[in-house]
Every structure is written in C-alpha cells, then in structure tokens.
Amino acid sequence: MPHVSHLKSLQAVEMAIRTGSLKAAADALGITPAAVGQRIRALEDYLGTDLLLRGRSGLQPTPELERAMSDLRQAFSALERVTETLDFQRISEIQVVADPDWAELWLAPRLPAFREEHPNILFCINGAGDVPLRLGAPDVRVDYGDGRGEPLFSDILVPVTGLDNTRRIADWDPVLQMEGMPLLHLDVQRESPDHPGWVEWFKAFGHRESGPDRGVHYKHARIALEAVRQNVGFLVCGLSLVLSDLDAGSIVTPFPLAQHLRAPHPYRLTLRADAARRPQVQRFAAWLKAEADKTSQTLQSRVLSG
Amino acid sequence: MPHVSHLKSLQAVEMAIRTGSLKAAADALGITPAAVGQRIRALEDYLGTDLLLRGRSGLQPTPELERAMSDLRQAFSALERVTETLDFQRISEIQVVADPDWAELWLAPRLPAFREEHPNILFCINGAGDVPLRLGAPDVRVDYGDGRGEPLFSDILVPVTGLDNTRRIADWDPVLQMEGMPLLHLDVQRESPDHPGWVEWFKAFGHRESGPDRGVHYKHARIALEAVRQNVGFLVCGLSLVLSDLDAGSIVTPFPLAQHLRAPHPYRLTLRADAARRPQVQRFAAWLKAEADKTSQTLQSRVLSG
DNA sequence: TTTCTTGATAAAGAATATCTTTAGTAAATG
DNA sequence: CATTTACTAAAGATATTCTTTATCAAGAAA
Numbered sequence: 001m002p003h004v005s006h007l008k009s010l011q012a013v014e015m016a017i018r019t020g021s022l023k024a025a026a027d028a029l030g031i032t033p034a035a036v037g038q039r040i041r042a043l044e045d046y047l048g049t050d051l052l053l054r055g056r057s058g059l060q061p062t063p064e065l066e067r068a069m070s071d072l073r074q075a076f077s078a079l080e081r082v083t084e085t086l087d088f089q090r091i092s093e094i095q096v097v098a099d100p101d102w103a104e105l106w107l108a109p110r111l112p113a114f115r116e117e118h119p120n121i122l123f124c125i126n127g128a129g130d131v132p133l134r135l136g137a138p139d140v141r142v143d144y145g146d147g148r149g150e151p152l153f154s155d156i157l158v159p160v161t162g163l164d165n166t167r168r169i170a171d172w173d174p175v176l177q178m179e180g181m182p183l184l185h186l187d188v189q190r191e192s193p194d195h196p197g198w199v200e201w202f203k204a205f206g207h208r209e210s211g212p213d214r215g216v217h218y219k220h221a222r223i224a225l226e227a228v229r230q231n232v233g234f235l236v237c238g239l240s241l242v243l244s245d246l247d248a249g250s251i252v253t254p255f256p257l258a259q260h261l262r263a264p265h266p267y268r269l270t271l272r273a274d275a276a277r278r279p280q281v282q283r284f285a286a287w288l289k290a291e292a293d294k295t296s297q298t299l300q301s302r303v304l305s306g
Numbered sequence: 307m308p309h310v311s312h313l314k315s316l317q318a319v320e321m322a323i324r325t326g327s328l329k330a331a332a333d334a335l336g337i338t339p340a341a342v343g344q345r346i347r348a349l350e351d352y353l354g355t356d357l358l359l360r361g362r363s364g365l366q367p368t369p370e371l372e373r374a375m376s377d378l379r380q381a382f383s384a385l386e387r388v389t390e391t392l393d394f395q396r397i398s399e400i401q402v403v404a405d406p407d408w409a410e411l412w413l414a415p416r417l418p419a420f421r422e423e424h425p426n427i428l429f430c431i432n433g434a435g436d437v438p439l440r441l442g443a444p445d446v447r448v449d450y451g452d453g454r455g456e457p458l459f460s461d462i463l464v465p466v467t468g469l470d471n472t473r474r475i476a477d478w479d480p481v482l483q484m485e486g487m488p489l490l491h492l493d494v495q496r497e498s499p500d501h502p503g504w505v506e507w508f509k510a511f512g513h514r515e516s517g518p519d520r521g522v523h524y525k526h527a528r529i530a531l532e533a534v535r536q537n538v539g540f541l542v543c544g545l546s547l548v549l550s551d552l553d554a555g556s557i558v559t560p561f562p563l564a565q566h567l568r569a570p571h572p573y574r575l576t577l578r579a580d581a582a583r584r585p586q587v588q589r590f591a592a593w594l595k596a597e598a599d600k601t602s603q604t605l606q607s608r609v610l611s612g
Numbered sequence: 613t614t615t616c617t618t619g620a621t622a623a624a625g626a627a628t629a630t631c632t633t634t635a636g637t638a639a640a641t642g
Numbered sequence: 643c644a645t646t647t648a649c650t651a652a653a654g655a656t657a658t659t660c661t662t663t664a665t666c667a668a669g670a671a672a
Contacts, residue, residue, distance in 0.1 A: 003321075003335050004385045007313040008630080015309075023648060029309055035631050037650065042629090046585050047396045054649070068391040071384045078381035079310045085374040090353045278354050314659080329619060341660050343621060348658095360620070 009043035012036050013051055014076045016059055017069065092280040093122040093131045098142035100126060101186075101221035102267055105241035106295070107142075114287050121280050139275035140284065142267055145194065149268030152292035155238035156299050157196055157261040158253050160245075162231035166254050178208035182233030183215030184224050189236070190217065196261045197236045205259040225251065238263065239302065240295050257303045267292070315349035318342045319357055320382045322365055323375065398586040399428040399437045404448035406432060407492075407527035408573055411547035412601070413448075420593050427586050445581035446590065448573055451500065455574030458598035461544035462605050463502055463567040466557050468537035484514035488539035489521030490530050495542070496523065502567045503542045511565040531557065544569065545608065546601050563609045573598070 004010075015025040016036060026033040044051050051065040061069055098107060103126055115121070122130035143149065168181070189197030190213065202212045215233060218224035221241060228235050229250050239260070245251035269288060275281045310316075321331040322342060332339040350357050357371040367375055404413060409431055421427065428436035449455065474487070495503030496519065508518045521539060524530035527547060534541050535556050545566070551557035575594060581587045 004317065004382065004389050007317060007385075010385065010388065011310065011313060021648070031630090032632060033649070034633085034651085038630075041650090045583060047392055048398045048584055048586060049392075049396060064392065064395050067395070068388045071387040071391065075381045075384035075388060076310065078377045078384060079313075079316065081377040082316065082374045082381060083310050085377065086353055086355075086370065090355060092354050278351075280354060327619070328621095337659085338661060339620070340622085340662085344659075347621090 006043045006046060009039045009046075010072065011076065012039035013043065013065070014072050016040065016052060017061055017065075018073075020058055022059070087120070091120050091122065092278065093124065094140060094275075094281055094284055095134055095138040096123060096125045096140045096142070097138040098126060098140075099144045099267065101238075101241065102142060102144065104220070104222045105225070105238075109244055110291055114284070118280070118283065121284065137272050139272050139278075139281050140288075141270045142288075143270070144263075144265055144267050146265050147268060147270075149270035150289075151266035152269050152288065153240065153296040153299070154266040155240050155263040156257075156303060157201070157236055157263055158239050158257055158259070159198075159201065159234050159255055160225075160228055160237050160242055160251050161234045161254050162228055163249070163252060164231040165234065166252055176206070176208055178202070178234065179210065181208070183212070184227060184233040184235040185213070185215055185217045186221055186224060186235075186237075187217050187219050194264050196264070198234075201236050201259075201261055204261060205255070207255070236261075239299055243295075243298060260303060312349045312352060315345045315352075316378065317382065318345035319349065319371070320378050322346060322358060323367055323371075324379075326364055328365070393426070396426055397428065398426055398584065399430060400446060400581075400587055400590055401440055401444040402429060402431045402446045402448070403444040404432060404446075405450045405573065407544075407547065408448060408450065410526070410528045411531070411544075415550055416597050420590070424586070424589065427590065443578050445578050445584075445587050446594075447576045448594075449576070450569075450571055450573050452571045453574060455576035456595070457572035458575050458594065459546065459602040459605070460572040461546045461569040462563075462609060463507070463542055463569055464545050464559050464563060464565070465504075465507065465540050465561055466531075466534055466543050466548055466551075467540045467560050468535055469555070469558060470537040471540065472558055472560050482512070482514055484508070484540065485516065487514070489518070490533060490539040490541040491519070491521055491523045492527055492530060492541075492543075493523050493525050500570050502570070504540075506567055507542050507565075510567060511561070513561070542567075545605055549601075549604060566609060 012025060012029065015028050016022055019025045019028055022033045022036045022040075026036045029036065040052060047064075049064050050062050053060040053062055096103070096107075107125070111123070111125075115123075124131045124133055127133040141149070142152065165181075183198050185197055186195065188195040189199075198215075199212045202208045216227070218227070221237060224235050225237065225242065225245065227233065228237075229245070234254070239253075239257075242251050246253065269285065269292075271281060271285055276285075318331060318335065321334055322328055325331045325334055328339045328342045328346075332342045335342065346358060353370075355370045356368050359366040359368055402409070402413075413431065417429070417431075421429075430437045430439055433439040447455070448458065471487075489504050491503050492501065494501040495505075504521075505518045508514050522533070524533070527543060530541050531543065531548065531551065533539065534543075535551070540560070545559075545563075548557050552559065575591065575598075577587060577591055582591075
C-alpha cells in the first residue's frame with residue numbers, strides 16, 4: 001500500500017495549475033513564490049519528471065501530470081470541503097473579565113471588527129454577551145494595576161469636556177482658568193491613588209486652587225462621559241477611552257495634551273493557562289495586543305502633536 | 307478562499323480511522339505511534355474539538371469528524387490514485403560503469419535485493435542490463451584505484467582454490483606447500499603493481515620459491531574463479547568477490563586468512579554531478595555505501611576470526 | 613489478585629522540512 | 643533599449659515533524 005507523500009507539494013502543484021502562476025498560487029497559500037517553486041521542484045525531483053511547463057506567461061501541466069490532474073483536483077476540492085465542514089463547526093466561546101470602564105469604552109468599540117473576522121467566536125464579557133457567564137476563572141482577564149500579566153498599554157490622563165464648555169474657559173481668569181468650573185469625578189479617583197484625577201492634575205498644572213475635589217462623582221466612566229458630552233462639566237479621563245469621541249468632535253480636550261498625567265499602571269492581559277492553548281484564545285490575545293499597540297502609537301502621537 | 311492546512315494531520319486522522327488504531331496508522335505511514343498522536347492532536351488543538359474517541363480497543367470518529375469523514379476518505383483515495391499515477395510513470399534508469407570484476411562478482415549478486423525494493427529503477431551496467439547504453443558520462447562510476455571518489459571498501463587479497471586441492475597441499479612439502487602447485491593469475495596482476503598476485507603473496511608469506519609467476523592467466527576474475535571451482539588451480543583473489551562462494555563451500559581458502567595482502571586501493575564511487583540530484587541515484591548510492599560497509603565489516607571479522 | 617503485554621500519551625531534544633531573504637536571470641512590456 | 647514581471651538559486655532562519663524515552667491505563671494471562 002503506497003502511502004501518500006509530498007502532500008504540500010501536491011497542494012502547491014494543484015494550486016499553481018488552478019491559479020495559472022506560481023505567484024498567484026503563493027498568494028493563495030500565504031507563502032512566497034520561491035517557496036511554491038521549491039515545493040513543486042521537490043516533487044519533481046522525487047519523481048524524476050517535470051510536472052509543470054513554465055511557459056511564457058502561463059503554466060501548463062506536462063502530459064505526465066495531466067494524467068493525474070483530474071484526481072488531484074478532486075482530492076483538493078474534497079479536502080476543502082473537509083476543512084470547511086470542520087471549521088464551520090468550530091464554535092468557540094471566550095469568557096472575558098475586564099476593567100469595566102476599559103471594556104465599555106476601549107474594547108467594546110473595537111470588538112466588532114474582530115468578530116467580523118471570526119464569526120465562530122462567541123464572547124461573554126463581564127457576564128454579558130453572546131453566551132452566558134460560566135463558573136470559574138475566565139479565559140481572558142484584563143486588569144488595571146501592577147499585578148501579573150502582560151502590559152497592553154499605559155493610558156494618558158487628560159481633562160475632557162463638552163464642546164460648549166471650551167468657550168466658557170476663555171471668558172474667565174486667564175491664569176486660573178478652571179476656577180469655579182463644574183468638575184466631574186470618577187469614584188475610583190477618590191478611592192484609589194492609582195487613579196489620579198483633578199486633584200493631581202491641578203497640582204501638576206495649576207489652573208485652579210480651590211476645591212479640586214468638589215463636584216459630582218460617577219461610578220462608571222461611560223456615564224460620566226455621557227454627562228461630559230452634555231456639557232455638564234469637566235472630567236479627567238483616560239485618553240484611550242475617548243479617542244473616538246475626540247475624532248467625532250463630541251468631546252474635546254480643553255488644554256494642551258502636553259498637560260497630561262501618566263496612568264501609574266498599564267492595563268494588563270492574563271490568559272488562563274488552560275485556555276491559552278486554544279487557538280481562538282490565542283488569536284484573540286494576539287489581536288488584543290495588536291490593537292493595544294495601535295492605541296499606544298496613537299496616544300504617543302496625539303500627545304506629541306497637540 | 308480558505309486554503310487547506312494541516313494536511314498531514316488530516317492524513318493521520320484518515321489513516322487512523324481507516325486502520326482502527328494509532329499504531330496501525332503509524333505503521334502504514336512509516337512513522338511512530340507517538341508522531342501520529344501528535345499530528346492528530348495538533349489538528350484537534352487547532353480546531354478546539356476532539357476528532358477521535360480513543361475508546362478501549364478501537365478508535366471512533368466524534369460526530370464532528372463523522373460529518374467530514376466522507377469527504378476525507380474521498381480526498382485521500384483520490385490522492386492515492388494521484389500518487390499511483392505519478393509513481394507508475396516514474397521509470398528511471400541508472401547508467402553504471404564499474405570495474406568489471408567488481409561488477410560481476412560483488413555488485414551482481416547484491417543488486418537483486420535492491421531491485422526488488424525499487425522495481426522502477428532500471429539499470430545498464432557496463433553496457434548491459436535492462437536498458438541500452440547511453441552516450442556520455444554514466445550516472446555512477448565505481449573504479450578501483452586512487453583517483454577521486456568516495457571510497458567504498460578496501461579489499462583483502464587471499465589465495466583461493468577448489469575443494470579437492472586442499473587435500474593435495476597436505477600431501478606435500480610441509481614448508482613449501484605450494485611448490486609445484488598449478489597457479490592461476492589475472493592479467494592485471496602482471497600488468498599492474500596495483501593488483502598484487504602470487505608473486506607478492508609468496509614474497510610475503512613463503513610457501514613456494516620457484517616460478518611464482520608461472521601458470522595460466524585469465525582476463526576476467528569470473529572465468530578464473532570458474533576454473534578455481536573446477537580445481538584447476540590456485541588463485542590470489544579479492545576476498546570480497548568470493549564471499550558467497552566461501553559460504554556455499556564451492557571455494558575454500560587453503561591458508562589462514564591472516565596471511566593476506568591488503569589491496570593498495572579501495573573501490574571508489576563517483577556520481578555525475580547532474581545525476582547526483584536524482585533521488586533514484588541518491589538511493590542507489592546510499593545503498594551501495596551501506597552494502598560496502600557491510601562488506602567491510604565482513605572482511606574484518608573473517609580476517610580476525612580465521 | 614498479580615503480572616505481562618499492548619497501545620496511547622507526554623516531554624524533550626534531534627532531525628528535517630519548509631520558508632523567507634537576497635540576488636540573479638530571462639522573457640515580456642513600455 | 644530600459645523596465646517590469648515572474649521565476650529560480652542559494653543560504654540561512656524558522657518551524658514543523660519525528661524519534662526517543664518514560665509513563666500510564668486497560669485488557670490478557672498466570
């Protein structure tokens with residue numbers, strides 16, 4: 001019983017004939033043209049026969065190969081059905097627990113792009129999503145802090161406000177511009193030194209001397225930002241969480257971005273050891289890191305340019 | 307267009323189902339059971355689904371795999387037809403030019419074993435064989451001498467004779483036992499100092515003082531050995547060329563093998579650069595070297611043990 | 613039961629196969 | 643002609659794939 005060898009070579013040959021050129025085959029297979037050529041030549045060497053006529057602009061099977069082409073096509077079309085069948089069934093869910101503000105304001109707007117590419121992957125994020133919460137440790141955690149876990153990115157904290165409020169600043173004291181302005185805070189900003197807020201910002205950059213901790217406190221950044229959009233007041237907030245608002249113009253940064261505080265800690269990613277083996281989780285993690293890198297870049301350039 | 311990945315894993319899965327066990331699949335594929343398990347698990351990990359139920363004494367496809375099995379079988383049966391078609395066409399001939407005595411007496415008796423394993427490889431050895439001689443340099447050369455080429459083995463030269471002649475020795479002069487005995491020679495032994503014969507042997511070990519170069523001269527060792535078998539006389543000959551005769555008892559070595567001459571040169575193998583790329587030639591060369599090594603071993607142990 | 617055998621699995625390192633890179637060639641195109 | 647395009651060659655880097663070795667579990671035999 002002759003067992004089949006040179007599977008990848010056969011695949012390359014089939015693809016080369018199907019697409020009509022090594023380059024096109026290479027693209028289809030996600031490798032370089034040189035690699036396709038090598039695969040094919042390996043088989044040709046093994047057989048001691050040429051298989052492809054590399055004619056001018058276009059490939060042709062030699063008579064030897066021609067006799068096998070029908071079965072070859074059939075084989076790979078069957079294999080494609082196999083992978084399609086298997087892939088289709090490969091539903092997978094990922095349980096995510098993350099810092100609530102980050103999940104709502106950074107992850108949520110980015111996730112649809114990932115889900116479009118991976119419709120088989122279902123999510124449960126902080127208990128809500130496609131699938132119900134499961135007991136036990138989540139597959140993926142993203143926490144703000146100095147614990148373990150791979151850093152994703154470190155945020156930049158800046159004052160933000162609604163469109164109308166910027167004008168109000170201009171009308172007031174040119175030095176202590178924020179004096180008397182309505183301040184908004186997050187609960188964590190008074191509860192934890194890891195979350196700098198107005199108090200720290202005024203200390204660093206001035207603009208106000210009295211009652212830096214006065215004003216409304218919100219539990220969730222999303223709610224606070226909603227208030228900001230409605231010109232309720234001024235909030236110190238992670239720049240990464242309002243990038244789309246800034247682009248849309250629904251929120252503005254009233255001060256130069258050079259006047260910012262660095263978040264004391266990064267957001268950190270941890271995978272449950274068990275889950276880290278699943279390719280779906282690996283892909284999600286890789287995507288998270290890539291997106292986080294993009295955000296890092298964006299934060300950098302924003303701070304530098306304005 | 308989803309291109310097919312994990313080809314080898316799919317092959318392993320198909321074979322495992324077909325044969326009913328990882329071990330059997332491993333044998334069929336010519337690898338170890340552990341490797342089969344790894345291939346399969348790689349795919350299972352990738353998909354995030356189990357594919358095989360490793361039940362007690364027998365494998366079963368999971369429902370997920372079951373849905374793909376039909377196409378999977380079809381794919382690999384088509385691939386087997388492909389390789390059969392291609393393999394069938396893969397006739398290949400190897401042109402060999404070699405020392406005639408070596409070719410007739412060493413290569414010829416060993417070659418059938420190789421040809422059994424490689425029925426697609428046809429030979430033309432010194433102009434004769436499956437296929438006619440072709441013009442130009444041969445694919446493989448085996449020469450005796452000090453030229454270029456990889457040494458195969460160095461021969462050991464000893465006196466040989468037919469069964470009946472051994473008794474005659476015992477009847478004669480206990481010191482100069484060979485005095486008066488009929489000597490056989492090869493043409494090359496008088497024409498070339500690279501081929502020691504009786505003259506050199508007597509000089510080294512005694513047993514005769516007069517007319518060491520007297521007697522019949524043969525062109526081919528094969529003919530000379532035929533005469534030896536018929537008790538025509540005594541011949542100094544490469545031990546490697548008479549191993550099967552010694553085993554069969556049709557020829558004997560009348561003196562202790564310790565009384566031997568070393569051939570001044572080894573047999574040497576050279577491949578035409580062009581031909582060396584062909585896998586068939588590579589396999590033949592590898593086989594030659596392996597057989598030569600065996601012969602080396604055999605010569606060693608014979609000389610030492612008796 | 614205990615012991616032996618067989619088949620499957622895990623981990624680690626070795627051996628290959630495979631890919632990318634870089635450079636170079638020949639045909640097609642402007 | 644000069645340029646582009648597709649393919650090829652060689653070398654080194656990277657990954658996969660395999661073997662080895664040891665262990666485990668289950669069934670067969672003592």
